[in-house]
Amino acid sequence: MSQALDTHTAIAVIGAGAMGSGIAQVAAQAGHKVYLHDQREGAAATGRDGVAKQLQRRVDKGKMEQQAVDAIIGRIHPVSALSDVAESSMVIEAIIEDLEIKRELLANLEELCGPETILATNTSSISVTALGAKLSKPERLVGMHFFNPAPLMALVEVVKGLATDNVVAETVHATASNWGKKPVFATSTPGFIVNRVARPFYAESLRLLQEQTADAATLDAIIREAGNFRMGPFELTDLIGHDVNYAVTNSVFNAYYQDTRFLPSLIQKELVEAGRLGRKSGHGFYSYAEGSQRPSPRTEPECQSHENRLIVEGEMGPAKALVDRFRDAGLEIIERDGPGQLRFGDAVLALTDGRMATERAQVEGTLNLTLFDLAFDFAKASRLAVSVASQASDKAVSDACALLQKAGIAVSLLEDRPGLVVMRTVAMLANEAADAALQGVATKEDIDLAMQAGLNYPEGPLSWSDRLGNGRVFRVLRNIQGSYEEDRYRPALLLRKNHYAEKGFYA
Numbered sequence: 308m309s310q311a312l313d314t315h316t317a318i319a320v321i322g323a324g325a326m327g328s329g330i331a332q333v334a335a336q337a338g339h340k341v342y343l344h345d346q347r348e349g350a351a352a353t354g355r356d357g358v359a360k361q362l363q364r365r366v367d368k369g370k371m372e373q374q375a376v377d378a379i380i381g382r383i384h385p386v387s388a389l390s391d392v393a394e395s396s397m398v399i400e401a402i403i404e405d406l407e408i409k410r411e412l413l414a415n416l417e418e419l420c421g422p423e424t425i426l427a428t429n430t431s432s433i434s435v436t437a438l439g440a441k442l443s444k445p446e447r448l449v450g451m452h453f454f455n456p457a458p459l460m461a462l463v464e465v466v467k468g469l470a471t472d473n474v475v476a477e478t479v480h481a482t483a484s485n486w487g488k489k490p491v492f493a494t495s496t497p498g499f500i501v502n503r504v505a506r507p508f509y510a511e512s513l514r515l516l517q518e519q520t521a522d523a524a525t526l527d528a529i530i531r532e533a534g535n536f537r538m539g540p541f542e543l544t545d546l547i548g549h550d551v552n553y554a555v556t557n558s559v560f561n562a563y564y565q566d567t568r569f570l571p572s573l574i575q576k577e578l579v580e581a582g583r584l585g586r587k588s589g590h591g592f593y594s595y596a597e598g599s600q601r602p603s604p605r606t607e608p609e610c611q612s613h614e615n616r617l618i619v620e621g622e623m624g625p626a627k628a629l630v631d632r633f634r635d636a637g638l639e640i641i642e643r644d645g646p647g648q649l650r651f652g653d654a655v656l657a658l659t660d661g662r663m664a665t666e667r668a669q670v671e672g673t674l675n676l677t678l679f680d681l682a683f684d685f686a687k688a689s690r691l692a693v694s695v696a697s698q699a700s701d702k703a704v705s706d707a708c709a710l711l712q713k714a715g716i717a718v719s720l721l722e723d724r725p726g727l728v729v730m731r732t733v734a735m736l737a738n739e740a741a742d743a744a745l746q747g748v749a750t751k752e753d754i755d756l757a758m759q760a761g762l763n764y765p766e767g768p769l770s771w772s773d774r775l776g777n778g779r780v781f782r783v784l785r786n787i788q789g790s791y792e793e794d795r796y797r798p799a800l801l802l803r804k805n806h807y808a809e810k811g812f813y814a
């Protein structure tokens with residue numbers, strides 16, 4: 308592995324907007340002298356002052372020494388001429404997201420800087436290969452993709468274009484590590500790792516909303532309380548801004564030649580057209596007007612059942628821990644062979660396998676069927692989504708609900724759709740991650756790390772897929788695909804291969 312850039316060398320950051328200022332702070336915190344340049348007069352100084360203000364808040368809270376802040380700010384030098392950055396060991400551009408403007412800047416930098424200077428781009432959507440194509444030495448251009456806000460987010464995607472020299476990429480990787488970041492390597496493909504693999508997180512919930520499976524607040528609550536994600540997709544896109552999120556989806560969709568896996572959502576398009584961009588405009592899926600309250604998730608009222616005997620038929624797979632919760636709740640547990648389902652009163656409950664409850668009930672002859680969704684940790688989940696077969700009796704539905712409530716689980720009863728919410732989302736995330744791994748976009752370890760460090764996912768999608776047991780995600784996807792009869796849910800080749808090899812990604 309190559310060495311990190313020496314902290315005695317200077318780093319230059321071009322573009323002192325949200326990202327550039329944050330990157331300047333990160334490099335200065337690591338000990339580098341930083342030149343900060345922006346073509347707008349005064350913007351570089353404003354950027355540095357913004358960093359000072361942020362750090363001052365930490366001093367006020369007693370989290371940082373004034374002396375340390377002064378030292379960091381003292382290392383950031385706003386410069387008005389581009390030629391002032393010539394002596395840097397690396398120049399990171401964080402200017403407007405425009406291929407031609409970035410190309411022109413990089414060409415100028417190539418002229419000004421010495422042959423050893425690394426040229427790095429913070430682009431989130433432009434091909435590093437295309438950015439380097441007109442340089443005389445494209446091998447020294449590399450993507451260094453920080454996440455917003457750069458000082459707080461750990462992930463840095465080190466993106467290799469077709470011509471990028473491996474030594475250059477390794478130097479940037481080691482440098483990002485030295486700066487306290489978690490770097491991963493990625494090839495220059497649309498969306499790199501995170502902006503590609505994360506698409507289903509938004510897309511599947513948007514589709515479920517469009518199909519009237521549940522309202523936004525209920526879907527958000529399920530993703531948070533059962534899936535263990537920090538935020539649900541609707542509150543998160545409200546925070547990101549629908550204009551930004553919709554633009555990224557469109558860009559990835561078009562870059563992959565309209566692959567339906569990335570299909571943008573009409574619901575999100577309408578929000579953008581209405582100017583309901585989320586928090587920043589005061590309205591998105593939720594209202595942010597003063598005094599407005601977030602709607603509560605739909606939760607079933609208390610269901611009554613005097614039954615206290617639970618029959619566990621066969622292996623419950625990832626939902627095994629649920630049985631312990633029922634035992635702890637005082638239920639008598641009877642175990643016997645079976646396909647992996649629970650019987651309680653008139654109800655039969657099973658973990659979703661990607662089919663609708665109505666279809667599965669008919670095929671398996673279990674008419675009183677209730678399907679429950681995946682949870683990140685069945686031992687702790689405070690809410691579960693369920694769907695009920697159309698054929699089920701009212702008593703069976705009430706028994707199913709009562710059973711889950713006995714374990715202290717809030718029940719969100721959804722319209723009967725394939726794969727419910729968390730299972731469907733996790734299966735599609737793993738599918739995208741598997742495809743990215745197959746295509747060599749990054750290693751499986753780096754993909755999992757990127758989704759955790761870049762987006763705070765509770766677990767990397769490939770490791771999560773392994774934890775669900777051999778072949779489960781593959782079977783779920785095949786069933787969802789069968790339900791919709793759409794190409795969008797086709798299982799990735801590596802999932803299929805693992806299924807037949809009876810192994811996971813890691814073992």
Ligand SMILES: NC(=O)c1ccc[n+]([C@@H]2O[C@H](COP(=O)([O-])OP(=O)(O)OC[C@H]3O[C@@H](n4cnc5c(N)ncnc54)[C@H](O)[C@@H]3O)[C@@H](O)[C@H]2O)c1
Nearest residue numbers: 322323324325326327345346347401402403404430431455
């Ligand atoms: N905002 C994000 O969440 C995010 C995350 C990761 C990457 N990025 C990428 O980072 C880059 C910057 O994004 P941002 O959100 O900081 O934008 P921004 O609009 O906040 O800042 C861009 C700055 O670049 C300056 N600028 C424009 N053209 C210039 C030029 N030719 N020379 C010098 N300065 C120039 C502008 O004056 C402005 O101050 C983009 O490539 C973007 O795709 C953004």
